[in-house]
Amino acid sequence: MQQFANTLSMRNEILNQMVQNGLEDDCYVEMLDYTIDLFESQGLGRDYYGYHNINHELEVTYVSLLAKDQKKILFTNEDMKYLYVAALFHDFDPQKNVDKPHEESVIKFISMDKKLSQLIKTANIDLEIIKVLILRTTYPWSGELRKNAEMQIKQCFEKSDLTRNNIQYQQHIIEMGWYLSVVDRISGYALGDFSQAMMMAKMNAHALAWKPSLIVRSAVAYFEELLNKEADMTREVLKVLSKEMRKNFFDTVLSFMRIRQQEISIQADCAYENLKFIPTIESMTTREDPNFIKTLYDIFMELPLPLQFQKEKFEESVKDPHVIINTLRLNDKNGEIIGFSKGGPLENYKLREEIRDENYGLENTVFLEPLALKMGYWGLKGGSEMRHMFIMQSHSMKYKYLTSFALRDVIRARIEKEEAEFVTMFDPERWDYYRIKI
Numbered sequence: 347m348q349q350f351a352n353t354l355s356m357r358n359e360i361l362n363q364m365v366q367n368g369l370e371d372d373c374y375v376e377m378l379d380y381t382i383d384l385f386e387s388q389g390l391g392r393d394y395y396g397y398h399n400i401n402h403e404l405e406v407t408y409v410s411l412l413a414k415d416q417k418k419i420l421f422t423n424e425d426m427k428y429l430y431v432a433a434l435f436h437d438f439d440p441q442k443n444v445d446k447p448h449e450e451s452v453i454k455f456i457s458m459d460k461k462l463s464q465l466i467k468t469a470n471i472d473l474e475i476i477k478v479l480i481l482r483t484t485y486p487w488s489g490e491l492r493k494n495a496e497m498q499i500k501q502c503f504e505k506s507d508l509t510r511n512n513i514q515y516q517q518h519i520i521e522m523g524w525y526l527s528v529v530d531r532i533s534g535y536a537l538g539d540f541s542q543a544m545m546m547a548k549m550n551a552h553a554l555a556w557k558p559s560l561i562v563r564s565a566v567a568y569f570e571e572l573l574n575k576e577a578d579m580t581r582e583v584l585k586v587l588s589k590e591m592r593k594n595f596f597d598t599v600l601s602f603m604r605i606r607q608q609e610i611s612i613q614a615d616c617a618y619e620n621l622k623f624i625p626t627i628e629s630m631t632t633r634e635d636p637n638f639i640k641t642l643y644d645i646f647m648e649l650p651l652p653l654q655f656q657k658e659k660f661e662e663s664v665k666d667p668h669v670i671i672n673t674l675r676l677n678d679k680n681g682e683i684i685g686f687s688k689g690g691p692l693e694n695y696k697l698r699e700e701i702r703d704e705n706y707g708l709e710n711t712v713f714l715e716p717l718a719l720k721m722g723y724w725g726l727k728g729g730s731e732m733r734h735m736f737i738m739q740s741h742s743m744k745y746k747y748l749t750s751f752a753l754r755d756v757i758r759a760r761i762e763k764e765e766a767e768f769v770t771m772f773d774p775e776r777w778d779y780y781r782i783k784i
Contacts, residue, residue, distance in 0.1 A: 353382060356404045363411035367426045373468040374430065378407075380461055381434055402534060407433040409533035409587070410526060416582040419521050428519075431471055432479035432526055435462070450498075453477050474506035475519055482523025483530050486571070528579045531572055535598045536584075536591040543598040552650040555753050555776035559725030562609055565602045573599070609722045616726050623684075623728040624675045625735040630667060639664050641683050642673075645718045652777070653716035653751070655695060666690065670712065670739045674719070674728045685719035687732040689740075692749060701770045701779050705747055711781075712740045714750040741784050749781045 357378065364374060385400040410433040414421050421429065435456050456462050457473065466473055481502070484495040499520070503509040509516050535543050551561045572580050584592050615621040632638050639661050646654060656663055663669050674685040692703065692711040705711040714736055717729045740748055749769065752760075754776040760766035770779040 353386075353400060353404065356401075356408065357382065360404060360408050360411070363408060364430070367411055367414065367430070368423055369427060369430055371469065373465050374427070377431065377434060377462070377465050377469075380465070381438065403434065403437055405533040405537055406436060406526075406530050409536065409583075410529050413529060413583045413586050416525070416579075416586050418579055418582040419518075419525055421522070425518075425522060427469060427471060428475055428479065429522060429526065431466065431469070432476050432523075433529070435476065436480050436483050436526065436530060452480055472506050472508050474502040475508065477502045478509075478519050479523045479526055482520060483527045485527065485531070487527065524579055525583070528572070528576050528583055531568070531576075532580065532583055532595060536587055536595045539594055540598050540601045543594075543601075547602075548650045552652065552775060552777065555755075557725065557753065558719070561724075562602055562605050562721065566606045569599045569602065605721060612722045613726065622677050623726070623731055624677065624679055624681060625728075625731045626673045626675050626679045627735070627739065628671055628673055630665075633664050633671060638683075642671075642686050642688075642718075645683070645685060645720055648721055649716060649718055652775075655715045663688070663690070668694075670736060670743070672732055672735045672739065674723075674732050684723050685717065685728055685732060687714065687717050687736045689714040689736065689750075697779070698770075698772075700772070703749065703769060703779075703781075705749075705781075710745060711747040711749055712743070712745040712784075714740075714748055716751060737784060745784055747781055748784055749779065751777055751779055754778050 360378060361375070364370065364378075381403060382400060385403065407430065410429055411426075414426065414429070435452065438452050438456055456466075456476070463473075466476070478499050481495045481499050484491050486492075487495075503516050509519065534546055538546075547561050547565050550556075551558065551564070556564070584595060587595075612621070628638070642664060643660055646657075646660065664671060669688060669690040671686060671688045673683045675681040675683055689712055691709060692706055692713045693709065695713050697703075697713075703711070714733070717732060719729055737748060754771065757766055757768060757778055757780045760780075760782065764782045766780050766782045768778055769781050772778055
């Protein structure tokens with residue numbers, strides 16, 4: 347959907363919706379522009395590889411205004427300004443140290459930011475009601491998270507002159523928050539196709555430091571909860587969106603479910619020993635084969651963007667005899683390739699600026715790129731087998747150290763086993779750079 351191709355075009359679409367909903371005062375436009383500027387100045391613009399970037403903030407704001415004619419809740423003109431402000435600020439945590447904003451951090455930030463406070467005051471908006479709407483977007487809405495949010499909501503209602511003794515209005519605001527919560531979870535998937543949805547899922551997994559094996563199963567659980575526990579509101583919101591948006595959403599749901607079925611089938615085959623993983627050292631003759639290179643590149647492209655090292659030089663690196671490559675094949679050494687490990691001298695790589703590796707330039711360290719596996723094969727130990735073979739090859743080439751990136755908890759588990767050590771730790775991703783002795 348081309349109108350959402352960039353932040354400027356999304357801003358224009360939101361401005362159109364604001365006009366249609368009577369939100370034309372300068373203070374509302376200033377709120378929109380201030381949000382965009384602050385996210386981008388904090389490195390949380392479109393280039394931030396996390397789910398909760400400026401894209402998400404604007405998508406939720408747009409769909410909140412677009413779907414307001416649903417039949418579940420009747421919104422007044424006064425409601426619309428609260429809905430707009432709450433949607434725009436619902437994940438407003440530009441100083442985040444983890445990708446998923448904590449509602450309490452969001453509320454603290456918007457309460458203390460002088461510019462926002464002035465804009466909210468100019469719009470004659472009760473900040474306590476905005477807080478309630480944001481707290482109601484807490485996900486999942488269950489257990490201790492819900493209990494804590496409801497306790498804070500009660501305090502907000504007590505502080506507000508508009509809600510203190512008005513139970514009926516309190517209930518209406520809670521229902522508005524429910525609407526916003528559902529829109530929060532639908533919007534991104536309604537505004538793009540399945541390839542966009544998969545990228546969003548990978549972004550979410552990477553930013554939350556999930557293991558890749560959780561991506562699809564978590565997505566399926568997410569959609570099933572939305573379509574079952576939140577069925578009434580979800581149905582009403584989708585009903586008023588365009589046919590194309592509804593198609594995007596349900597195509598995404600069905601695609602994730604199909605991939606999950608494939609994952610379960612693969613796991614069953616492994617359990618019944620119908621599949622065997624064969625780590626294979628590939629000959630240079632094979633590595634010159636265009637079909638082999640294309641197979642590896644297709645698997646490589648399934649990795650989240652931050653894990654795609656030397657993308658522009660991929661073919662060249664596969665053909666380079668100084669680069670270590672092994673593959674994971676099914677059943678025998680000539681079987682289907684389902685993954686690979688690749689790496690070479692540390693000096694060949696341009697890593698993040700924050701990394702200060704003391705061994706850089708000493709030519710004693712091999713860098714292992716993030717392991718690449720086809721979707722469906724994560725979590726079945728094939729990655730470990732490739733990594734161990736890579737370490738053996740590195741040892742035979744007289745390297746003293748290996749460095750790579752991995753999830754923080756994975757590195758911690760290797761500290762005793764492999765004398766692993768953290769070199770540089772990164773937040774919010776918790777995908778850290780580490781070293782082991784070979």
